[in-house]
Amino acid sequence: MANGQMSESATQRLKNVTGLIGDAARDAERAAESIQLVAVSKTHDASSILPVIEAGHRIFGENRVQEAQGKWPDLKAGHPDIELHLIGPLQSNKAGDAVALFDCIQTIDREKIAKAVAREIGDQGRAVTCMVQVNTGKEEQKSGIDPEAAVDFVKKCRDEIGLPVEGLMCIPPLDEEAALHFALLQKLGAACGVKSLSMGMSADFEKAIAYGATHVRVGTAIFGPRNTG
Ligand SMILES: *Cc1c(COP(=O)(O)O)cnc(C)c1O
Numbered sequence: 001m002a003n004g005q006m007s008e009s010a011t012q013r014l015k016n017v018t019g020l021i022g023d024a025a026r027d028a029e030r031a032a033e034s035i036q037l038v039a040v041s042k043t044h045d046a047s048s049i050l051p052v053i054e055a056g057h058r059i060f061g062e063n064r065v066q067e068a069q070g071k072w073p074d075l076k077a078g079h080p081d082i083e084l085h086l087i088g089p090l091q092s093n094k095a096g097d098a099v100a101l102f103d104c105i106q107t108i109d110r111e112k113i114a115k116a117v118a119r120e121i122g123d124q125g126r127a128v129t130c131m132v133q134v135n136t137g138k139e140e141q142k143s144g145i146d147p148e149a150a151v152d153f154v155k156k157c158r159d160e161i162g163l164p165v166e167g168l169m170c171i172p173p174l175d176e177e178a179a180l181h182f183a184l185l186q187k188l189g190a191a192c193g194v195k196s197l198s199m200g201m202s203a204d205f206e207k208a209i210a211y212g213a214t215h216v217r218v219g220t221a222i223f224g225p226r227n228t229g
Contacts, residue, residue, distance in 0.1 A: 010048060011055040013222050014039065017205075021216065024206035035209055038085050038198070040219030043226040046071045052222065053079055061106075061217050063088025065098050072101060087169070087198075087217055089143045092116040099128050106131040106169040106198050106215075108157065109145050118163040129166050131198055132157065134188060136181040137173035144170065147184060154192040167196025167214065178204045182211035 018037065025032040038061040041049045049060070049071070058081055062068035068084065076082050085104040095116035098105055108114050108130050121128050132154055135144030145153050150168065157163040168189045172181035182199050189197050189212070200208025202221035209216065220226065 010052050010223050013224070014052055014055060014057060017218055017221050020206060021209065024209040028210045030209065030212075034214060036215045038087070038215050038217045039222050040087065040201075040217050041223060042067065042088075042219065043228065044223045046075055048223060049075060053082070059083045059085065061085040061087045061219075062102075065090065065094045065101070068101055069097065076101075085215075085217075090117075096120050096124075099124055099126055102128060104129045104131070106167070107133045107143065108163065108165065109133045109135075109143050111153075111156070111161070114153075114157045114161045114163050118157075118161050121163075130157075130163055131167035131169045131194075131196060132165055132192075133169045133171075134185060136170045136184050137176060139173055142171065142173075147188060150188050151191050154194065165192075165194060167194045167198055168192065169198035169215075171201075172199075172204075179207055179211065182208050182213070186212045 021035055021037060022032045025035055036059055038059050039052060039057055040061040042063045072084055083103045085106055086098055086102040087106050090098055090107055090113055092112050099120035105117060105128060133144040134147055134150050135142050136147055154165050157165045168185055170181055170185045172178040185197055185199055196214045197212055198215035200213045200216040202218050205216035205218055
Protein backbone atom coordinates (compact mmCIF):
# COMPACT_ATOMS: atom_id res chain seq x y z
CA MET A 1 0.00 0.00 0.00
CA ALA A 2 2.11 2.82 -1.32
CA ASN A 3 -0.05 5.65 -0.06
CA GLY A 4 -1.09 3.96 3.15
CA GLN A 5 -0.49 7.05 5.24
CA MET A 6 -2.85 9.06 3.05
CA SER A 7 -5.87 6.93 3.77
CA GLU A 8 -7.68 5.59 6.75
CA SER A 9 -6.27 2.30 8.01
CA ALA A 10 -8.03 -1.01 7.49
CA THR A 11 -8.48 -1.38 11.24
CA GLN A 12 -10.19 2.01 11.40
CA ARG A 13 -12.46 1.09 8.53
CA LEU A 14 -13.19 -2.25 10.20
CA LYS A 15 -14.37 -0.32 13.26
CA ASN A 16 -16.56 1.91 11.10
CA VAL A 17 -18.16 -1.06 9.35
CA THR A 18 -18.74 -2.82 12.66
CA GLY A 19 -20.45 0.33 13.93
CA LEU A 20 -22.66 0.53 10.85
CA ILE A 21 -23.61 -3.13 11.26
CA GLY A 22 -24.62 -2.36 14.85
CA ASP A 23 -26.75 0.57 13.69
CA ALA A 24 -28.41 -1.47 10.94
CA ALA A 25 -29.10 -4.29 13.40
CA ARG A 26 -30.73 -1.86 15.82
CA ASP A 27 -32.88 -0.39 13.05
CA ALA A 28 -33.98 -3.90 12.10
CA GLU A 29 -34.57 -4.79 15.76
CA ARG A 30 -32.03 -7.56 15.55
CA ALA A 31 -29.14 -8.47 17.83
CA ALA A 32 -25.83 -7.27 16.35
CA GLU A 33 -24.32 -10.62 17.38
CA SER A 34 -26.66 -12.37 14.93
CA ILE A 35 -24.69 -10.82 12.06
CA GLN A 36 -21.23 -12.04 11.15
CA LEU A 37 -18.89 -9.77 9.27
CA VAL A 38 -16.92 -11.72 6.67
CA ALA A 39 -13.95 -9.49 5.82
CA VAL A 40 -13.23 -10.16 2.15
CA SER A 41 -9.46 -10.06 1.69
CA LYS A 42 -9.14 -11.22 -1.92
CA THR A 43 -6.25 -9.58 -3.81
CA HIS A 44 -4.80 -8.22 -0.56
CA ASP A 45 -1.63 -9.78 0.75
CA ALA A 46 -0.82 -11.03 4.23
CA SER A 47 0.76 -7.75 5.31
CA SER A 48 -2.55 -5.94 4.70
CA ILE A 49 -4.58 -8.66 6.41
CA LEU A 50 -2.44 -9.06 9.51
CA PRO A 51 -3.40 -5.73 11.15
CA VAL A 52 -7.06 -6.70 10.87
CA ILE A 53 -6.34 -10.04 12.52
CA GLU A 54 -4.33 -8.28 15.21
CA ALA A 55 -7.28 -5.95 15.82
CA GLY A 56 -9.19 -9.08 16.80
CA HIS A 57 -11.15 -9.87 13.67
CA ARG A 58 -11.43 -13.58 12.91
CA ILE A 59 -13.82 -14.16 9.97
CA PHE A 60 -12.43 -13.72 6.46
CA GLY A 61 -13.53 -14.48 2.92
CA GLU A 62 -11.59 -15.33 -0.23
CA ASN A 63 -12.93 -16.09 -3.68
CA ARG A 64 -10.11 -18.22 -5.10
CA VAL A 65 -8.78 -21.44 -3.61
CA GLN A 66 -5.33 -21.05 -5.09
CA GLU A 67 -4.89 -17.45 -3.97
CA ALA A 68 -6.04 -18.38 -0.46
CA GLN A 69 -3.54 -21.25 -0.33
CA GLY A 70 -0.78 -18.73 -0.85
CA LYS A 71 -1.48 -16.70 2.27
CA TRP A 72 -3.89 -18.34 4.70
CA PRO A 73 -2.04 -21.45 5.94
CA ASP A 74 0.55 -19.20 7.62
CA LEU A 75 -2.01 -16.68 8.88
CA LYS A 76 -4.17 -19.48 10.27
CA ALA A 77 -1.22 -21.17 11.93
CA GLY A 78 -0.69 -18.05 14.03
CA HIS A 79 -4.40 -17.73 14.86
CA PRO A 80 -6.13 -21.12 14.87
CA ASP A 81 -9.52 -19.55 15.68
CA ILE A 82 -9.70 -17.86 12.29
CA GLU A 83 -12.74 -18.84 10.24
CA LEU A 84 -12.12 -18.74 6.49
CA HIS A 85 -15.03 -18.64 4.03
CA LEU A 86 -14.86 -19.55 0.35
CA ILE A 87 -17.12 -17.09 -1.50
CA GLY A 88 -16.05 -17.75 -5.10
CA PRO A 89 -16.91 -20.57 -7.50
CA LEU A 90 -15.44 -23.99 -6.76
CA GLN A 91 -14.31 -26.57 -9.32
CA SER A 92 -14.71 -30.16 -8.22
CA ASN A 93 -11.00 -30.91 -8.75
CA LYS A 94 -10.28 -28.26 -6.08
CA ALA A 95 -12.77 -29.67 -3.55
CA GLY A 96 -10.04 -31.40 -1.55
CA ASP A 97 -7.93 -28.25 -1.32
CA ALA A 98 -10.97 -26.18 -0.40
CA VAL A 99 -12.07 -28.54 2.37
CA ALA A 100 -8.52 -28.64 3.76
CA LEU A 101 -8.27 -24.86 4.06
CA PHE A 102 -11.73 -23.33 4.39
CA ASP A 103 -14.10 -23.53 7.35
CA CYS A 104 -17.16 -22.57 5.37
CA ILE A 105 -17.87 -23.07 1.67
CA GLN A 106 -20.61 -20.65 0.61
CA THR A 107 -20.74 -21.55 -3.08
CA ILE A 108 -22.19 -25.05 -3.39
CA ASP A 109 -24.31 -24.79 -6.53
CA ARG A 110 -24.54 -28.18 -8.21
CA GLU A 111 -24.70 -31.84 -7.41
CA LYS A 112 -21.21 -32.66 -8.56
CA ILE A 113 -19.69 -30.07 -6.22
CA ALA A 114 -21.96 -31.06 -3.34
CA LYS A 115 -20.86 -34.68 -3.68
CA ALA A 116 -17.17 -33.86 -4.02
CA VAL A 117 -17.25 -31.61 -0.95
CA ALA A 118 -19.25 -34.14 1.09
CA ARG A 119 -16.76 -36.86 0.19
CA GLU A 120 -13.78 -34.69 1.15
CA ILE A 121 -15.36 -33.67 4.45
CA GLY A 122 -15.76 -37.37 5.23
CA ASP A 123 -12.26 -38.32 4.11
CA GLN A 124 -10.50 -35.42 5.83
CA GLY A 125 -12.67 -35.43 8.94
CA ARG A 126 -12.86 -31.64 8.94
CA ALA A 127 -15.87 -29.70 10.19
CA VAL A 128 -16.72 -27.50 7.24
CA THR A 129 -20.06 -25.73 7.05
CA CYS A 130 -21.69 -25.16 3.68
CA MET A 131 -24.07 -22.78 2.03
CA VAL A 132 -25.82 -23.04 -1.31
CA GLN A 133 -25.32 -20.18 -3.74
CA VAL A 134 -28.53 -19.07 -5.42
CA ASN A 135 -28.41 -17.19 -8.73
CA THR A 136 -31.31 -14.95 -7.73
CA GLY A 137 -30.96 -12.82 -10.87
CA LYS A 138 -30.73 -15.88 -13.14
CA GLU A 139 -27.68 -14.34 -14.78
CA GLU A 140 -26.06 -16.49 -17.41
CA GLN A 141 -22.49 -15.69 -16.42
CA LYS A 142 -23.06 -16.08 -12.70
CA SER A 143 -22.81 -19.31 -10.76
CA GLY A 144 -25.49 -20.43 -8.36
CA ILE A 145 -28.54 -22.62 -8.57
CA ASP A 146 -31.77 -21.26 -10.04
CA PRO A 147 -34.14 -19.93 -7.37
CA GLU A 148 -36.86 -22.38 -8.46
CA ALA A 149 -34.54 -25.31 -7.86
CA ALA A 150 -33.03 -24.13 -4.57
CA VAL A 151 -35.39 -25.77 -2.08
CA ASP A 152 -35.16 -29.20 -3.71
CA PHE A 153 -31.40 -28.92 -4.08
CA VAL A 154 -30.88 -28.09 -0.40
CA LYS A 155 -33.08 -31.04 0.53
CA LYS A 156 -31.11 -33.33 -1.76
CA CYS A 157 -27.79 -32.13 -0.32
CA ARG A 158 -28.97 -32.88 3.19
CA ASP A 159 -30.96 -36.08 2.70
CA GLU A 160 -29.16 -37.85 -0.15
CA ILE A 161 -25.68 -36.41 -0.40
CA GLY A 162 -25.09 -35.96 3.31
CA LEU A 163 -23.86 -32.41 3.00
CA PRO A 164 -24.68 -30.21 5.99
CA VAL A 165 -26.12 -27.11 4.30
CA GLU A 166 -26.71 -24.40 6.85
CA GLY A 167 -27.36 -21.39 4.67
CA LEU A 168 -27.99 -19.69 1.35
CA MET A 169 -25.82 -17.10 -0.37
CA CYS A 170 -26.48 -14.68 -3.24
CA ILE A 171 -24.79 -11.96 -5.28
CA PRO A 172 -27.48 -9.67 -6.77
CA PRO A 173 -27.07 -8.38 -10.33
CA LEU A 174 -25.17 -5.09 -10.39
CA ASP A 175 -27.90 -3.20 -12.21
CA GLU A 176 -30.89 -4.27 -10.17
CA GLU A 177 -32.33 -3.23 -6.83
CA ALA A 178 -30.50 -5.47 -4.37
CA ALA A 179 -33.39 -5.46 -1.90
CA LEU A 180 -35.52 -7.57 -4.27
CA HIS A 181 -32.82 -10.23 -4.27
CA PHE A 182 -32.30 -10.08 -0.52
CA ALA A 183 -36.04 -10.53 -0.02
CA LEU A 184 -36.05 -13.53 -2.37
CA LEU A 185 -33.12 -15.16 -0.58
CA GLN A 186 -34.84 -14.58 2.76
CA LYS A 187 -37.99 -16.27 1.48
CA LEU A 188 -36.04 -19.22 0.06
CA GLY A 189 -34.08 -19.54 3.28
CA ALA A 190 -37.28 -19.86 5.25
CA ALA A 191 -38.61 -22.43 2.78
CA CYS A 192 -35.40 -24.47 3.10
CA GLY A 193 -35.26 -24.13 6.87
CA VAL A 194 -31.65 -22.90 6.88
CA LYS A 195 -30.30 -20.69 9.63
CA SER A 196 -27.83 -18.56 7.64
CA LEU A 197 -28.19 -16.00 4.85
CA SER A 198 -25.01 -14.64 3.27
CA MET A 199 -25.87 -11.43 1.45
CA GLY A 200 -24.78 -7.82 1.31
CA MET A 201 -21.42 -6.36 0.30
CA SER A 202 -19.73 -2.98 0.84
CA ALA A 203 -22.42 -1.05 -1.03
CA ASP A 204 -25.48 -2.66 0.49
CA PHE A 205 -24.75 -4.64 3.66
CA GLU A 206 -27.03 -2.44 5.77
CA LYS A 207 -29.94 -3.17 3.45
CA ALA A 208 -29.14 -6.90 3.58
CA ILE A 209 -29.29 -6.77 7.37
CA ALA A 210 -32.84 -5.39 7.13
CA TYR A 211 -33.72 -8.55 5.17
CA GLY A 212 -32.18 -10.94 7.66
CA ALA A 213 -28.56 -11.36 6.54
CA THR A 214 -26.56 -13.41 9.04
CA HIS A 215 -23.31 -13.02 7.06
CA VAL A 216 -22.33 -9.84 5.25
CA ARG A 217 -19.32 -10.03 2.92
CA VAL A 218 -17.43 -6.76 2.99
CA GLY A 219 -14.19 -6.15 1.12
CA THR A 220 -13.61 -2.65 -0.20
CA ALA A 221 -15.14 -0.88 2.80
CA ILE A 222 -12.50 -2.55 5.01
CA PHE A 223 -9.41 -3.14 2.88
CA GLY A 224 -9.85 -0.30 0.40
CA PRO A 225 -9.71 -0.64 -3.39
CA ARG A 226 -8.55 -4.00 -4.69
CA ASN A 227 -5.30 -4.61 -6.48
CA THR A 228 -6.64 -5.85 -9.76
CA GLY A 229 -4.66 -8.02 -12.08
C1 LIG B 1 -15.39 -9.47 -3.71
C2 LIG B 1 -16.63 -10.04 -3.15
C3 LIG B 1 -17.30 -9.40 -2.09
C4 LIG B 1 -16.86 -8.09 -1.49
O1 LIG B 1 -17.17 -7.03 -2.33
P1 LIG B 1 -17.00 -5.50 -1.86
O2 LIG B 1 -17.89 -4.75 -2.76
O3 LIG B 1 -15.56 -5.18 -2.05
O4 LIG B 1 -17.41 -5.42 -0.44
C5 LIG B 1 -18.44 -10.01 -1.60
N1 LIG B 1 -18.89 -11.19 -2.10
C6 LIG B 1 -18.27 -11.82 -3.10
C7 LIG B 1 -18.82 -13.10 -3.60
C8 LIG B 1 -17.12 -11.27 -3.66
O5 LIG B 1 -16.51 -11.93 -4.67
